[in-house]
Amino acid sequence: MATTSKQPEKHHIESSPLVISDSFEGYPLNFFNLPLHYRDDLKSVLIPYGLVQDRIEALASRIFSDLHIHIPEQLICMCVLKGGYRFFSDLVSKIQNENRLRNDRSLPMSLEFIRVRSYINDHSTDQTEIIGLSDLNSLKDKHILIVEDIIDTGVTMVALKKELEKFKPKTINVVSLFTKRRNDKKCIFKPDYSGFEVPDHFIVGYALDYNEYFRDLEHICVMKESGIIKYKVAGGDKVEES
Numbered sequence: 001m002a003t004t005s006k007q008p009e010k011h012h013i014e015s016s017p018l019v020i021s022d023s024f025e026g027y028p029l030n031f032f033n034l035p036l037h038y039r040d041d042l043k044s045v046l047i048p049y050g051l052v053q054d055r056i057e058a059l060a061s062r063i064f065s066d067l068h069i070h071i072p073e074q075l076i077c078m079c080v081l082k083g084g085y086r087f088f089s090d091l092v093s094k095i096q097n098e099n100r101l102r103n104d105r106s107l108p109m110s111l112e113f114i115r116v117r118s119y120i121n122d123h124s125t126d127q128t129e130i131i132g133l134s135d136l137n138s139l140k141d142k143h144i145l146i147v148e149d150i151i152d153t154g155v156t157m158v159a160l161k162k163e164l165e166k167f168k169p170k171t172i173n174v175v176s177l178f179t180k181r182r183n184d185k186k187c188i189f190k191p192d193y194s195g196f197e198v199p200d201h202f203i204v205g206y207a208l209d210y211n212e213y214f215r216d217l218e219h220i221c222v223m224k225e226s227g228i229i230k231y232k233v234a235g236g237d238k239v240e241e242s
C-alpha cells in the first residue's frame with residue numbers, strides 16, 4: 001500500500017502588527033524587575049521585553065523570506081536613530097541568524113544610520129529634519145529597508161521616504177516595531193512590516209525615550225501623568241531626536 005507523506009503546512013508569519021487592544025491596560029509593575037530610578041514614573045508594562053524579542057524574530061524571518069530574492073545585491077538596512085537603535089540591532093542580528101542557518105538562500109546587508117527630529121515632549125510636530133545621510137547618490141538603484149521604532153502620525157516616515165526617493169533607490173521597504181492607533185485622526189503612513197499596534201499612549205522603553213529618559217528601560221511601558229510632567233522640557237526651544 002502506497003504511503004502518503006503529509007507535508008507540514010507552510011507557516012505564514014504576519015507582516016501586519018499584533019494588535020494590543022484599548023481595553024488592555026498593561027501588566028502591573030510589581031511583576032517585573034524595573035530600574036529604581038523609573039519605578040515611580042511608570043503606570044504599567046504594556047509589552048514585556050521577551051514578547052518584543054519573539055515578535056522581532058518573527059519579523060526577521062518574514063523579511064528574510066520576502067527580500068532574499070534580491071540577492072546578490074545588498075539590502076541597505078537604515079536605522080532611524082536614536083529610538084530605533086535597539087530594534088535595529090536585534091532585527092539585524094536575527095536576520096544574520098537566518099543567513100547563518102540557511103544554506104539555500106541568503107540576504108546580504110549593509111548598515112546605515114540616520115537621525116530624524118520631529119518631537120517636542122510627547123507631541124509630534126510637522127517640522128522634520130533628516131541628519132546623517134552622507135553620499136546620498138550611492139543609494140541609486142539600491143534596495144533600502146528603513147528600520148523605525150514607532151509610527152504615530154506618519155509625518156516623519158512620509159518625509160523621510162520622500163527625501164530618499166529623490167536619490168532613486170530601486171525599492172524602499174519600511175519596518176516599524178510599533179504603529180500607534182490614534183484616537184484623534186488617521187495615521188498617514190502604513191509600514192510594510194510592523195511588530196505591534198499599540199493604543200494611543202506615549203510609550204517608552206527599549207530605546208524609545210521621553211526627552212532622553214527611559215531609553216535604558218527594557219520593557220515597553222506606559223508613563224504616569226506625573227512622570228510626563230516631571231521630565232517635560234520648556235515647550236518649543238528644544239526639539240528632541242527620535
Ligand SMILES: Nc1nc2c(ncn2[C@@H]2O[C@H](COP(=O)(O)O)[C@@H](O)[C@H]2O)c(=O)[nH]1
Pocket residue numbers: 083118119124148149150151152153154155156157180201202203204208209210241242
Ligand atoms: N518614545 C516615543 N516616541 C514616539 C511615540 N510616538 C511617536 N514617537 C516618536 O516620533 C516619531 C514618529 O512620529 P510621527 O508622528 O512622525 O509618526 C517616532 O520615530 C518616534 O521617535 C511614542 O509613543 N513614544
Ligand SMILES: [Mg+2]
Pocket residue numbers: 080081083084148149150242
Ligand atoms: Mg523614531
